[in-house]
Amino acid sequence: MSPAPVPAATVYSDARARILAAAQRLFAESGYDSTSISRVAQSAGVSKANIFHHFSSKQDLYLEVLHESRSHLENLFDDLKLSGDLTQRLARFLDRHLTSIYEREAGFRLLLHEMLTGEQHEAIAKRVGGDNFRRLVANLRAAQQQGDVRTGVDPAVVAFVLVAASAFFYLSRPVLRHTPEAEFADRPDHYVQQVADLITFGLRSVEERS
Amino acid sequence: MSPAPVPAATVYSDARARILAAAQRLFAESGYDSTSISRVAQSAGVSKANIFHHFSSKQDLYLEVLHESRSHLENLFDDLKLSGDLTQRLARFLDRHLTSIYEREAGFRLLLHEMLTGEQHEAIAKRVGGDNFRRLVANLRAAQQQGDVRTGVDPAVVAFVLVAASAFFYLSRPVLRHTPEAEFADRPDHYVQQVADLITFGLRSVEERS
DNA sequence: GTCTATATCGCGATAGAC
DNA sequence: GTCTATCGCGATATAGAC
Numbered sequence: 001m002s003p004a005p006v007p008a009a010t011v012y013s014d015a016r017a018r019i020l021a022a023a024q025r026l027f028a029e030s031g032y033d034s035t036s037i038s039r040v041a042q043s044a045g046v047s048k049a050n051i052f053h054h055f056s057s058k059q060d061l062y063l064e065v066l067h068e069s070r071s072h073l074e075n076l077f078d079d080l081k082l083s084g085d086l087t088q089r090l091a092r093f094l095d096r097h098l099t100s101i102y103e104r105e106a107g108f109r110l111l112l113h114e115m116l117t118g119e120q121h122e123a124i125a126k127r128v129g130g131d132n133f134r135r136l137v138a139n140l141r142a143a144q145q146q147g148d149v150r151t152g153v154d155p156a157v158v159a160f161v162l163v164a165a166s167a168f169f170y171l172s173r174p175v176l177r178h179t180p181e182a183e184f185a186d187r188p189d190h191y192v193q194q195v196a197d198l199i200t201f202g203l204r205s206v207e208e209r210s
Numbered sequence: 211m212s213p214a215p216v217p218a219a220t221v222y223s224d225a226r227a228r229i230l231a232a233a234q235r236l237f238a239e240s241g242y243d244s245t246s247i248s249r250v251a252q253s254a255g256v257s258k259a260n261i262f263h264h265f266s267s268k269q270d271l272y273l274e275v276l277h278e279s280r281s282h283l284e285n286l287f288d289d290l291k292l293s294g295d296l297t298q299r300l301a302r303f304l305d306r307h308l309t310s311i312y313e314r315e316a317g318f319r320l321l322l323h324e325m326l327t328g329e330q331h332e333a334i335a336k337r338v339g340g341d342n343f344r345r346l347v348a349n350l351r352a353a354q355q356q357g358d359v360r361t362g363v364d365p366a367v368v369a370f371v372l373v374a375a376s377a378f379f380y381l382s383r384p385v386l387r388h389t390p391e392a393e394f395a396d397r398p399d400h401y402v403q404q405v406a407d408l409i410t411f412g413l414r415s416v417e418e419r420s
Numbered sequence: 421g422t423c424t425a426t427a428t429c430g431c432g433a434t435a436g437a438c
Numbered sequence: 439g440t441c442t443a444t445c446g447c448g449a450t451a452t453a454g455a456c
Contacts, residue, residue: 015439030327034243037432050440052433086413109326115381116322117240125388137391150415156391157404158413164378165371171325172370178335181347181366194367202412203296203368205360225421247450260422262451 016054018044024065028106031113032062066114069107070127076100076108077132077163080139086148090162091196097166098188112171133159158199165195226264228254234275238316241323242272276324279317280337286310286318287342287373290349296358300372301406307376308398322381343369368409375405 022044026035037058041048055061078096080089101108111128114120140155149155169176169191176185184191232254236245247268251258265271288306290299311318321338324330350365359365379386379401386395394401 031241031243033241034327036430038430047441048432049434049442053439058432112326112381115385116319116326117244121384122388125385129385129389133389134391147415149413150411153408153413154394154400154404157394157401158408160379160382160386160392160394161371161375161405161408164374164382168374168378169370171322172374174331175325175335175339176370178332179339179343181344182370184364184367184370190364191367194364195371198363198368198371198412199408200413201360202408202414203359203363203410204412205357246448248448257423258450259424259452263421268450 015044015046015050019046019051019054019061020065020068023061024069024106024110027062027065028109028113031117037061066110066120069104069110070124072104073107073111073128074131076104076128077136080136080143086143087196087200090200091193094162094166094192094196095189097163098169098192101166101170108167108170112167133163136162161199162195225254225256225260229256229261229264229271230275230278233271234279234316234320237272237275238319238323241327247271276320276330279314279320280334282314283317283321283338284341286314286338287346290346290353296353297406297410300410301403304372304376304402304406305399307373308379308402311376311380318377318380322377343373346372371409372405 019040023035023040026040026043029035037048037051040061041051044051051061055064076097078093078100080093084092111124114124118124136159137155140149140158143149144151144153144155149158169188173185176182179185184194229250233245233250236250236253239245247258247261250271251261254261261271265274286307288303288310290303294302321334324334328334346369347365350359350368353359354361354363354365359368379398383395386392389395394404
């Protein structure tokens, strides 16, 4: 008996997936308008017409890419609930967050493009910000109620500054590499540790503390 | 005697200036490729051909806009050398920085576009980052040597986090407005004060401090 | 310096063979 | 599902009158 043939319906061409992958890379690099269907086709190894077979329009292709990317960004933030002292917990959070950004660089760049020029702000807030940010704020609020974090600080602001420290580090890095003062540009570990230390202990000299 | 006519050479048309202004606004809103010469012409109230009379190409127009914007961004950071306690100095710095961003919003958006997709990173570092960032780091280093800031923190990292806190706040604001946890999105004063407080004192509860 | 008219190109999208 | 060929349009850029 010959092996049962794979049912025809499941022998999908991978063209669609290759198109999505190529489109994500190119949209992420240069944004929507700067990316032509021709280049996507060339990069994916298919014809232009084939793209319009799988997607009804360029907009449709872009929205599918965006949708896929948003799903992959849903776990962009790690939970902060880790053992150890606060500085190490924050350093670990920042390290994971930065690592996540680089691991999902294309998706993250799409997100930045959308924040700068797009009009999907509500969708981003719901799908990316929503759960991630909510959990992070909740973690900080819990730490505050346990006395690990002093009262008076707004957990949402702290959460945002943590995210900003990683995200803007990614965005600025090419510029920082040409800034002599910013030696930390090539030392993400040092940067992460410094930020965690800064936020945990503050700037004040020890003798000044009340 | 009739009044002396204004010398012809000085009766410049303001078309060039209007083109530059319109181009800056449109490039800032949507980026390079999404902005057509036709729209710039329409917005500036001149013909397409007139734009090519004043500028040799679209690229040339964009580079002139970028050059002009960079000049106006040179004083984006205020000096930190202000009297008062450290928290208030930082709050004031952040407030002025954020105000500068909104006052020069178009130029700042162009900068973000370039950071995300451009290849002018070295020029940005030299013209925008350079002096601004250098002075800020120098201020912090001086405060450190005077004992106002504890040893162990890297002044460059602190400077960067301050900048990131303002810049990423601007970039994220449209998304934050749709994020229930981020009430500070509509309260920049509160946000600025919280960040200054956070960085000066850190997160630790008072009884934990060594 | 400013315009109208036009050239030329590459874009998104479609038609239709295989 | 995939291709070649093509359409129609708007893009950057140019020519030349005023």
